[in-house]
Amino acid sequence: MQTVTEVTDSVDLYPQGEEEHAKLITWINEAFNAADTARMPHYEDWKKHYKLYRSYITKKKGDWRSRIFVPYVFSVIEAITPRMVASLPKMAADPVGPEDVAPSKQLSRMLQYCATASDLDLELIKIYRQSLKYGTGVGKTFYETVTSKHRRPSQLAAPPSVPVLGPDGEPMMDLDGKPMAESPNGQSSDMVETLIYEGPKSQWVDIFNFWVAPEAADLDSARYTIERVYREMSYIHSLVADGTYRLPDWMSTEEITNLDNEPSSVRRNILGEGQPTDPTRKSVEVLEIWTDDGRCITVANRKAVLRVMENSYNHGMKPYFQVVDYLNEGEFWGSGEIEYLEGLQDGVNAIFNQRIDNGRITGNQMYAVADG
Helix, strand or coil: CCCCCCCCCCCCCCCCCHHHHHHHHHHHHHHHHHHHHHHHHHHHHHHHHHHHHCCCCCCCCCCCCCCCCCCHHHHHHHHHHHHHHHCCCCCCCCCCCHHHHHHHHHHHHHHHHHHHHCCHHHHHHHHHHHHHHHCEEEEEEEEEEEEEEEEEECCCCCCCCEECECCCCCECECCCCCECEECCCCCCEEEEEEEEEEEEEEEEECHHHEEECCCCCCCCCCCEEEEEEEEEHHHHHHHHHCCCCCCCCCCCHHHCCCCCCCHHHHHHHHCCCCCCCCCCCCEEEEEEEEECCCEEEEEECCCEEEEEEECCCCCCCCCEEEEECECCCCCCCCECHHHHHHHHHHHHHHHHHHHHHHHHHHHCCCCCCCCC
């Protein structure tokens, strides 16, 4: 998941001194708590809907009754998703005048190439499915540069070669009758970096990791948005080393500790799968806050401000977009398919399991025997 928004700092907005830093951290924590409290009822519903989508059942010890889960919710979601996938948007640039016909075709091909190279269709499928399950899907747009490092033969002058000697100590000849030679140190090579892709990128955002201001009805009216990801401490240090992030002078890395579980672990715990332990991992919670006054603030574990910069996108808006299944007027979070199917799912499960239990009781009747 993207954590670094690739825009260039134009003004140094980083808090000057410990007092300003503490003031900004206080505001961030208050904003996060307010957004989290407003989102909590939806969050509890999402956890319940996730269990329904995964056909999760619980059975207590000693309970003899049937606990078969009929995947009604799952079948509805997976019946709608292919229809939405079949109508995924294609990039097209319409000409305004006759002179724009040829350039518009070229621009359409470039846009479609960017969509294909950045896996836009796959990300849209994730956003659509999230919208169907929970009511709201969120995506993020940014500019991406993908490179690859590999070795290639050096362009410098080749090292001196030596003749290849045979078992008899005489120089060996090739098929053309010329003496064979080799480099004493083998073929030299250089490490080079190749550009794989550079252009726009859209990415699915897990709504378990996304918050908006409590009063927001959409992204445009949101005073702030908060996205959360988890990264290794080594990742933070690498960005500090190249100047992208800063760490407060008065705060050591040992003071930054992980606060809570990642959403993937939360969902595993919902299904009773537990959380795998990895002693080699030291994760850091990274919050990226976009405000309506044109700032992007990055914070580590709600303790250390890593970066404060201006919104350098030309459109000046927050780099997110929203997909809603069923719109609730005046609310940011919509309603999904599972919300309206929850009662039907319970009814289908109850009737199906009652039929099985009735059949078992009928087929395995008990008889009472009176002695004498």
